Amino acid sequence: MSEFTNFVSRAAVKASDEVHRRKIAKAVATYDTAVTGTKANQFSDWQTARNLAAAIKNYSLENLADLLEQFEANFVARGGKVFWAATAAEAADYVLQLAKDRRAKKIVKSKSMTTEEIDLNEKLEHAGIAVRESDLGELIVQLAGEKPYHIVTPAMHKSKAEISALFQEKLAAPTTESAEELTMIARRHLRQDYVTADIGITGANFIIADAGAISMTENEGNGRLTMSCPPVHVVIAGIEKVIPRLTDLSLFLPLLATSGTGQEITCYNSIVFGPRRNDEDDGPEEMHVILLDNGRSQLYNRPHFREALRCIRCGACLNACPVFRTIGGHTYNVTYQGPIGAVISPHYNGLPQFQHLAFASSLCGACSDVCPVHIDLHHLILENRVAAIREVRQNLFWRAAMKMYAWMMRSRPRLNLMRGFMKLGQPFLFMFEKKPAPKLAAKTFAELWKEKA
Amino acid sequence: MNSRREQILQSLRKDATGISPKSALPSPQDSSIYRNFETAHQNPLQVFSQKIAALKGEFYHASDEATAAKILRDLLNSATETNIKKLAARHQHALLDRIFAVDQWFADNVQAIDHQKIFSPDFAEFMIGITAVDFLVARTGSIVLSTATAGGRRLSVLPPFHIAIATTEQLVVSLDDALKAYHERGESKRSSYATIITGPSRTSDIEKILVLGAHGPKRLAVIVVG
Helix, strand or coil: CCHHHHHHHHHHHHHCCHHHHHHHHHHHHHHHHHHHHHHHHHECCHHHHHHHHHHHHHHHHHCHHHHHHHHHHHHHHCCCEEEEECCHHHHHHHHHHHHHHCCCCEEEECCCHHHHHCCHHHHHHHCCCEEEECCHHHHHHHHCCCCCCCCCCCCCCCCHHHHHHHHHHHHCCCCCCCHHHHHHHHHHHHHHHHHHCCEEEECCCEEECCCCEEEEEECCCHHHHHCCCCCEEEEEEEHHHEECCHHHHHHHHHHHHHHHCCCCCCCEEEEECCCCCCCCCCCCCEEEEEEECCCHHHHHCCCCHHHHHHCCCCCHHHHHCHHHHHHCCHHHCCCCCHHHHHHHHHHHHCHHHHHHHHHCCCCCCHHHHHCCCCCCHHHHHHHHHHHHHHHHCCCHHHHHHHHHHHHHHCCHHHHHHHHHHHHHHHHHHCCCCCCCCCCCCCCCHHHHHHHHC | CCHHHHHHHHHHHCCCCCCCCCCCCCCCCCCCCECCHHHHCCCHHHHHHHHHHHCCCEEEEECCHHHHHHHHHHHHHHHCCCCCCCCEEECCCHHHHHHHHHCCHHHHHEEECCCCHHHCHHHHHCCEEEEECCEEECCCCEEEEECCCCCCCCCCCCCCEEEEEEEHHHEECCHHHHHHHHHHCCHHHCCCEEEEECCCCEECCCCCCCEECCCCCCEEEEEEEC
């Protein structure tokens, strides 16, 4: 079965799963309340804030090559290492080789969608290296053998009861319905891993050119522990993450937190300039930053699509999307779900296989409205539809049907004839649908008009 | 450096989409975008203390170092039911040294850690980490720590209780002020690591329910002297 038919069948199952719907509706409602409050409390002018962020990101993209070089020069001068990876495989192989060279047995990871993108865990585990996801949500999906459900809230789809059952099975933990107790089970489970791991792997939210540093945003502290304790720190970041100045964080950190979780600023925002300096008490002896392209430079050069690289991965477009809320994150079967995923995934993962994601949208524009860096997401989804139809879908039946439709619509008598067919055919058209057939009005507008006159 | 470097940089310089002319880089600070607390007739320290409280952190104001020492001793005593002896750690820092010199009790109860001790397996068992700070940010209720002033990376994150001691001179209004000052220190005075801490560790990964103390400190107390 193709990726497309799989998508349709997964979507059909999820759309009629009411338990799933209730869980997601509750999570999104909590998120919405927090975001609305924070936007009003923290910002007097949210629109100006997002325009400013978009302008800074535009500048960064226009000067991307120069800024990446500036970052590299500053970072390398402090003893950091930079590796440029053109593909997912090159990035994963670099980490694998590093792990082998350092004879690493255990790696502790903080949440990073970029590592999901390059299938790092699978490759490391295949080589016999234990990988510990340390973010609570990531730990839950890792133990469950699943992929993250949502780029910011990986375990959004799991209830307390399900998590408790999982912890009982995998960690021999006692049953509990308390979120606090479940969190403490995870805390105790990972405590020793930070200090015994051979390598710590994190992502980066921003690459800072003028400081030659990376910045990482989190709430739990697992990221801080991951880059503080193990002797080697590896960062995997997409090349589009660059911002020009350290001070730009004073806008981007509140913006990301507001759109990501509805906080004014997240609990921990760490800025890492390099490996431990000689005059410092602790910290990794080695630090590597992998700059990942993996399709980004192609998107960069594709007309209209460059602005998609402004994305700061806050997840707001997923939460706002009526399609995401109905079919859920796993249905997309890509690293980046929801509207931003529908825009970038076909370009990262192959348009032929993932072109159908362009159709997983109602084009309502809710995503573009909430985007903190003003990406015109729904128009880019439309662009992908055009590309899908021009470049991939050579569906003769579809083309014939559309031609027929256009022919029908061009004349009133033909349209009236069509209506007659619709009335007759409607019960059959909806035979296999879960939703009830909409009722056609007894009289058309034209008929009513005539009567009035 | 590797062969892919040139290839990637080249493809980013092609500029096939032909966006030109290049745009100017705006300043990240447009004072109109944030709600301004000065208009509410509040001073930065008040705002800071309110923010910390709202984030479920603890705030203590000490008029001088002797008072700070008293507050600290009370905090350490209340922190655990068991004897805190040798379960609290701190690093060498001028402000901390002065406060710890006020009361001999500290010498017997708080360990000074250094490059050697921080790597001992016992350190993972420490209950309390006491550090200095680089800046306090009023608007967000954040504290900014860098490795040089905070005794390395793990002292402020591994123990479940973090006590940060600052002076009123370290208080700035916005994150922009703190980052600017940090950046202007110059290369030789910047540490390898800095972190902006806003409240105790938290998570809402399970059904969006807020839980404190996910992996970092469950308790955060800030003592401001002056």
